[in-house]
Amino acid sequence: MPEKQSTLLGASEAPxxxxxxxxFRRVFFQRKLVIxxxxxxxxxVFTAIFAPWLAPHDPYRGKMSDSLSPxxxxxxxxxxxxxxxxLSRLIYGSRTALMVGFLSVGIAALVxxxxxxxxxxxxxxxxxxxxxxxxxxxxxxxxxxxLLLASVLGSGIQNVIIALSFATLxxxxxxxxxxxxxxxxxxxxxxxxxxxxxxxxxxxxxxxxNASPPMIVLVTLMLGNLILAESGLSFLGIGxxxxxxxxxxxxxxxxxxxxxxxxxxxxPGLAIMLxxxxxxxxxxxxxxxxxxxxxxxx
Amino acid sequence: xxxxxxxxxxxxxxxxxxxxxxxFFAMRLLPGDPLIIFLGQQAGSGTTITEKELExxxxxxxxxxxxxxxxxxxxxxxxxxxLGTSIHYHEKVSKLMLERFPVTLQLGLVAYVxxxxxxxxxxxxxxxxxxxxxxxxxxxFANIGITIPVFWLGLLLMYAFGLKLGWLPIAGxxxxxxxxxxxxxxxxxxxxCLSITGLAFIARQTRSSMLExxxxxxxxxxxxxxxxxxxxxxxxxxKNSLIPVITxxxxxxxxxxxxxxxxxxxxxxxxxxxxxxxxxxxxDYVVVQSGTLVISTxxxxxxxxxxxxxxxxDPRIRYG
Numbered sequence: 001m002p003e004k005q006s007t008l009l010g011a012s013e014a015p016x017x018x019x020x021x022x023x024f025r026r027v028f029f030q031r032k033l034v035i036x037x038x039x040x041x042x043x044x045v046f047t048a049i050f051a052p053w054l055a056p057h058d059p060y061r062g063k064m065s066d067s068l069s070p071x072x073x074x075x076x077x078x079x080x081x082x083x084x085x086x087l088s089r090l091i092y093g094s095r096t097a098l099m100v101g102f103l104s105v106g107i108a109a110l111v112x113x114x115x116x117x118x119x120x121x122x123x124x125x126x127x128x129x130x131x132x133x134x135x136x137x138x139x140x141x142x143x144x145x146x147l148l149l150a151s152v153l154g155s156g157i158q159n160v161i162i163a164l165s166f167a168t169l170x171x172x173x174x175x176x177x178x179x180x181x182x183x184x185x186x187x188x189x190x191x192x193x194x195x196x197x198x199x200x201x202x203x204x205x206x207x208x209x210n211a212s213p214p215m216i217v218l219v220t221l222m223l224g225n226l227i228l229a230e231s232g233l234s235f236l237g238i239g240x241x242x243x244x245x246x247x248x249x250x251x252x253x254x255x256x257x258x259x260x261x262x263x264x265x266x267x268p269g270l271a272i273m274l275x276x277x278x279x280x281x282x283x284x285x286x287x288x289x290x291x292x293x294x295x296x297x298x
Numbered sequence: 299x300x301x302x303x304x305x306x307x308x309x310x311x312x313x314x315x316x317x318x319x320x321x322f323f324a325m326r327l328l329p330g331d332p333l334i335i336f337l338g339q340q341a342g343s344g345t346t347i348t349e350k351e352l353e354x355x356x357x358x359x360x361x362x363x364x365x366x367x368x369x370x371x372x373x374x375x376x377x378x379x380x381l382g383t384s385i386h387y388h389e390k391v392s393k394l395m396l397e398r399f400p401v402t403l404q405l406g407l408v409a410y411v412x413x414x415x416x417x418x419x420x421x422x423x424x425x426x427x428x429x430x431x432x433x434x435x436x437x438x439f440a441n442i443g444i445t446i447p448v449f450w451l452g453l454l455l456m457y458a459f460g461l462k463l464g465w466l467p468i469a470g471x472x473x474x475x476x477x478x479x480x481x482x483x484x485x486x487x488x489x490x491c492l493s494i495t496g497l498a499f500i501a502r503q504t505r506s507s508m509l510e511x512x513x514x515x516x517x518x519x520x521x522x523x524x525x526x527x528x529x530x531x532x533x534x535x536x537k538n539s540l541i542p543v544i545t546x547x548x549x550x551x552x553x554x555x556x557x558x559x560x561x562x563x564x565x566x567x568x569x570x571x572x573x574x575x576x577x578x579x580x581x582d583y584v585v586v587q588s589g590t591l592v593i594s595t596x597x598x599x600x601x602x603x604x605x606x607x608x609x610x611x612d613p614r615i616r617y618g
Contacts, residue, residue: 132309136316139594139601141556144574151578151586152325228447232560235449236575251450255564258453259461269450276445 028289037281040274048094057085059092060243068261078263080253086267089245093268096246097275100157100230100239101223104164109219111165112172117207119173120180121199131177134170142167142229150238160239164226175218176211183207213290217283224279231272247272302609310602314595318376321591322369325583381588386580391588394573401471402562402569405488406554413493413554414500414547418540421504425539426531428509436501443498448491448557452564455487471567484565491561496550503546508539541612548604552597 029035047054057075062083069079077086119130137145146163153159183189183206192202233239234248242249247268254264356362363371375382381391424436460468467484474481511517512535520530559571566572570589577585 132312133316135309135313136320136598139313139317139552139598140320140590141552141559141593141597143556143559144590144593147559147574147578148321148324148586148590151581151583224445228445231447232449235447235560236563236578238578248447248449251447251453255453258457262457265450265453269447269453272447272450273442273445276447277441280441280445 024289028285031281031285031288033281034285037278037285040278041282044094044098044275044278047091048098051091051095055085055088055091057088059084059088059245068257070261071263077267078261080250080264081257084243086250086264089250090247090267090271092245093247093250093271094275096157096234096240096244097227097230097272100161100164101227104161104168104226104230105219105222107161108165108168109172109215109222112169113176113211113215115169116173116176116178117180117203120177121184121203121207127177130173134173137166138170140167143232146229146233146238147236150233155238155241157240157244160230160233163233164229167229168222168226171222172215172218175214179211179214180207183210213292214287217287217290220279220283220286224276224283227272227279228276299609303606306602306605306609310598313598317594317598318373318591319369321587321594322372325587376588376591381592382584384577384582384585386577386582386585391585394585395570395589395592398568398570398573401567402555402558402571404474405471405485405492405561405567405569406558408485409489409492409557410496410550410554412489413496414550416493417497417500418504418543420497421501421543422508422531422536424501424505425508425512426527433505436505440498440502440505443494444502446494448495449560449564451494452487452491452561455490456564459487469564469566471565471569488561488565488567491564492554492557495557496546496553499546499553500543500550503543504539507542508535511535511539541608544604544608544611548597548601551600555593555597 062079062085064083066075066079066083067081069075069083071078075085075087077090079085080089115130115134119127140148142164145167146160149163149166150159153162186206189202189206192206230239231246231248231251234246235252237249237252240246240249250268251265251272254261254266254268257264353362361368379392381395383389384391384394387394420436420439424433427433456468459466466486467480470484472481472484517530517535520534555571558569559575561567562569562571563575570593574586574589577583577589
């Protein structure tokens with residue numbers, strides 16, 4: 001990796017931020033699937049924000065006379081048993097998916113990464129307790145832990161967010177733990193300690209900047225995973241309460257009318273899949289673009 | 299190796315202990331008195347209960363004791379095989395679980411074996427025929443497998459093969475000892491759904507680690523010695539490239555159990571996953587508590603075995 005050598009020679013040299021950014025853009029936009037994913041995500045966010053203007057019908061109240069209508073001019077994707085427009089519910093469902101995804105990823109990443117950081121940085125008994133607790137949480141399949149919590153807390157979207165955050169904590173904690181350990185071993189940290197720098201300075205100046213690129217990748221990939229998990233929970237009937245729209249529960253609602261009106265279940269499932277795929281592709285693209293080991297190769 | 303095994307065993311004991319703590323305290327410290335929930339179940343019978351009777355009941359169930367004592371009693375019960383009595387089914391949880399576990403285990407095991415072996419095979423083929431159609435198809439398939447909601451895949455299969463083509467029964471479960479042919483036909487779709495996620499992950503991991511290994515010098519040496527491709531791949535490359543795949547084998551057990559909750563719901567299969575879902579809606583916290591405990595114990599023990607075999611296969615781990 002010859003282009004990085006120059007920065008080692010003189011500390012006074014400005015970091016090559018422009019070329020870094022350019023390289024990021026070049027690698028990131030190289031693959032068509034990544035661009036495809038980005039377009040899907042942009043559409044998703046747009047749909048979620050402008051749902052009231054985009055939805056052709058009321059997603060919560062339908063006309064009983066139009067119950068189970070097949071796709072037609074008035075209802076592009078047909079209607080469910082209560083005569084509610086599938087397309088409108090699909091559009092409003094994007095809000096549920098994004099809200100659950102972003103909130104649970106945000107909470108879990110913040111708490112999990114902090115736990116991992118503390119465990120890795122301070123070591124000893126703290127490390128032991130935190131990391132074994134994370135291992136224990138790992139022992140529950142995500143859906144089962146969510147079921148366990150839902151059975152106590154009751155259904156409801158906020159409980160789904162709590163449950164999913166809990167279930168995904170260990171991933172962030174383990175990642176941050178490993179990273180902190182590896183950064184802590186560096187000689188420049190030792191040198192800084194010798195000069196009397198504080199823990200806070202080491203953490204904010206060295207550990208966190210090293211952690212942020214892979215963390216961005218992890219968070220993006222987790223967003224897809226969480227939307228998938230949320231759809232599973234709402235398929236089971238845990239999560240958003242009726243008449244609220246969630247893609248998973250729409251699949252479940254259409255289940256009984258599979259033969260009469262398969263679109264009811266097919267459309268929301270396809271939406272879930274597209275969005276999860278998009279997050280995965282963008283996550284992969286970010287990983288390629290942010291991984292320093294791939295510098296010079298891509 | 300012995301120290302490594304002992305260390306892993308001790309760690310597993312600690313983890314299991316924390317699991318019991320999580321399961322127990324999740325139920326006791328969160329809002330909602332279990333007794334009130336229990337009484338809520340009985341409310342339908344029309345009997346009203348006074349504050350005094352509540353006290354008596356509380357005493358009877360040991361809920362007036364310090365929480366630590368309650369925990370110890372509960373744990374002792376578990377060790378004696380007493381998983382509690384279901385509020386909803388009015389039966390011993392151990393009996394409920396024993397009836398349903400074979401079903402989940404049968405489907406899960408078949409899906410697990412198929413998923414892992416097919417995943418490794420596909421990943422291997424994709425890597426050694428990199429850039430060909432096999433690689434393209436496998437990569438696309440793996441991407442779909444990771445992103446597809448399994449319950450939705452179940453519906454698609456049910457629609458196509460059950461309702462439209464009529465090749466397979468749409469749902470249900472039959473013991474293979476009762477009617478082997480029907481049992482096999484009913485197993486096809488649930489097993490596809492249960493195996494797809496694990497299969498996709500395994501295929502992806504095998505492909506990338508295989509690509510890593512076949513770049514190594516010793517593989518080039520093997521080629522230049524004039525060995526046959528089959529020998530190089532099977533004897534030299536595959537063994538080493540499977541080491542990172544082994545970690546996924548442990549995770550795969552969790553995927554199968556998590557998936558069984560959804561798949562058993564879709565196909566109306568009377569297994570543990572279905573039991574847990576019905577219990578959640580019946581607010582039968584005893585069943586949910588014990589069920590989660592049993593499943594996570596299995597997963598932790600399975601991961602222990604995976605870790606130990608990992609150390610056995612890769613000396614770098616056990617001396618690390």
